[in-house]
Amino acid sequence: MNQEPLLSIKDLRTRFHTYEGVLTAVDGIHLEIYPGETLGVVGESGCGKSVTALSILRLLASPPTKIEGQILFDGNDLLKMSLDEIRRIRGNSISMIFQEPMTSLNPVLTIGEQIAEAIRLHQGLGREAAWEKAVEMLQRVQIPSPRIRARDYPHKLSGGMRQRAMIAMALSCHPRLLLADEPTTALDVTIQAQIVDLMEHLKEEIHTSILLITHNLGLIAEMAKRVVVMYAGKIVEEAPVEDLFFEPLHPYTKGLLESIPWMGRKIREGRKPLQEIPGMVPSLKEMPKGCRFHPRCLTAREICRNEEPPLIVKPPRRVFCWLWI
């Protein structure tokens, strides 16, 4: 791609200083998101994908967390901004959708107010105009009778409706980047499809880029153009979505793909049992030496146990693995 990236993360390290020691949740990752693009980030829980999103907006409590590296948004380093500057970006040029629509909406404020307050803040609209805009947003996320719903409290809405409200809130100021952290995980399968359609549709409409964080490879296949695979705080592989699915380079990616059922696999390869990745995700407290995946890797060699794998670039793909040396 010849375009300038919208967001460019360079050597991001997010550490939690706890009294049990320093835990590194994100360990030196690089990634770029281009305008209008949907970048998928996959990995098991605890791999640092959510922490990456929270680091971008600096939403992690500051005393225990230390963020290093660079996060360039439009060329400006978000990590160097003052608190006021980053606040002007939050919810405005970059906004976020969370996993749990049940708990991420404030139970004692109406849906309309929760949307309108961001509009008032970032667009300087008056109370009434902001409210109208909030109602309009609810309409755009296809919530029936939005004018009435706007006056409701979150507990009156179903999970799917709440996530729609959440999306309305996140998109109300036409952000250029949307961080979607497991946006469909807590929802029923049928509702998931609706939410995906809605996000795709709105993405085109307001021309926003999406950083889609999920462990759901199906969702990635549906929405993302490019995919980044994370394992234990590091990126292990990056590839366009088709390449990743048809020819995974990293043994971890392979394991991930083999551990989920695929429609059509039966036809293509006959009945092949699902494979699981042996072992467990390492704890942040005791990271293995060398390649972090080696204790679970079937193809691990001596060098994998001792030395960190180098970056191998096979444009447009990137992989960190000794296999491809």
Next chain:
Amino acid sequence: MFQYVLKRLFSTIPVLFGISLLLFFMLRMLPGDPAQVLAGQMASPEDIETIRQQLGLHRPVLVQYGLFLGRLVRFDLGRSARTQHPVIKEVWARLPNTILLAVSAIGLACLFGIPAGILAAIRPYTWIDYLFTSLALFGISMPVFWLGLMLIILFSVTLHWLPAGGTGSWKHLILPSLTLAAFVVAFITRMTRASMIEALSQDYTTTARSKGLKEEVVVIKHALKNAMIPIITVVGLQFGLLLGGAVLTETVFAWPGMGRLIVDSILARDYPVIQGAILIFGLLYILVNLGVDLLYAYLDPRIRYD
């Protein structure tokens, strides 16, 4: 909402019934003749006989309880053995003073306790948190009557700023309500801190921050509004503690309220007045809790609709 109020009103009935039983048997438990007890030591045999007739003491206990209930509903609790005035008049005369004291103490306690709790919660485990939590612990451990006396020594005896007791002006109210507030402020601070820490760790707080809201807005509008629900409950519960503390505070500052009345009546063995004052205290407590529950319902939309 209406149904909720109704349900809540009905739930006080068993407690009211329990209180009436308690009051009824209180006098039965005393050694000797209830009529003699009610009339006081100075009563003539004729007086005692009249009371015996009035109370129907020769009838079965169940009938007696029925008669007692009937009088209770009319707030007829007999006459004071000391002054011969109707009990209810004695109690009514003192009630406003106690309510004034209690309300100003609760007000003071909220005024200090809620901001202190919020400050401690947004800077947990820092010196400011340790300062406020330690102060709260001291407040809980301190005998009110001692604190009252120490305040008198400081502000009345040494500095001559404020009167040591009695009523009359707003100056008389300061020391007693400060004393009583210190007792309650501790609970309010602790509860505010705990529920604010809880609210600030919720997902919706992160959502609010992700919208770019100022920290003050996140804390006050998003977190505090949620935290207020448990805080209000604690304030209501503390009102009971406060009534207990009022007995001691009123004694220390010679404040002519219900608490003093109870103590004086206990010392004078004036049982009708003790009965009446305890009844009013019980009713007051139930009423406050009812009010708190309604406020709770008003604040929490989840209750309002159910």
Next chain:
Amino acid sequence: MINPWMRFKKNKAALFGSILLLIYFVTALFAPLLYPGNPSAPNLATALERPSIKEPLGKDELGRSILGRIIYGSRVSLLIAIGVVCVGLFIGVPLGLISGYYGGKVDFGIQRATDTLLAFPGFLLALALVAVLGVGLKNTIISVGISMIPIYIRLVRGCTLSVKEQTYVEAARALGTRDLTILFRHILPNVMAPITIQTSLGMGTAILFAAGLGFLGIGVQPPTPEWGAMLGSGRPYLFHAPHVATFPGMAIFFAVLGFNLSGDGLRDILDPRFKS
């Protein structure tokens, strides 16, 4: 946010609390050694004497050593504290267990009685009971003790209800274990932690309540050296001899602080809900 360092900091407070309590218990135990004289013998010649090197806390309105009376007073207050929680424990815990375990009508009856008692603020309830039972050490313990019973009932009932549903209790019941065995072998050990915490905090409250009654003149009667009563009798001399009322109050304050700090510390250590 809770981690060992935090717990250590908290436990420093708990440590301070237990040291305070240790001092009080040792004082109570060795009172005759610490103050050889009779703390109740008046000596009007030295009435209201100010604190001095010889008499560090001064003398009271009858010329008795305030230090000596505080030392002996620790016996009275600790006796009250222990007596009160015993009343609360021995009546409240079984009732709470029964109420929570059996449910139904028994539970309903016990709970309505508890509601009624809780409709009165604890101190008022103790006050009303004193009015009926009369003054003195024994009646103070009984009155304050009864006022604590509903707290134990509530606490134990709540815990019992949640433990009852645990698989191992169901299993024991399925095996035909006797109710009494289930209650004492399976349920009681599981509610011990909250009971222990409540007992430590309750002892502090007991001392406060009893001192309050003593202060009002309807608790422990003179010449028994009880801190609250000492404060009460020192009150008329506030203007000329403030030391008479000051020091007994400090004795109460540090004792209650000790129990509260220990209770909070126990909560941090014992209550699994507050653990990380």
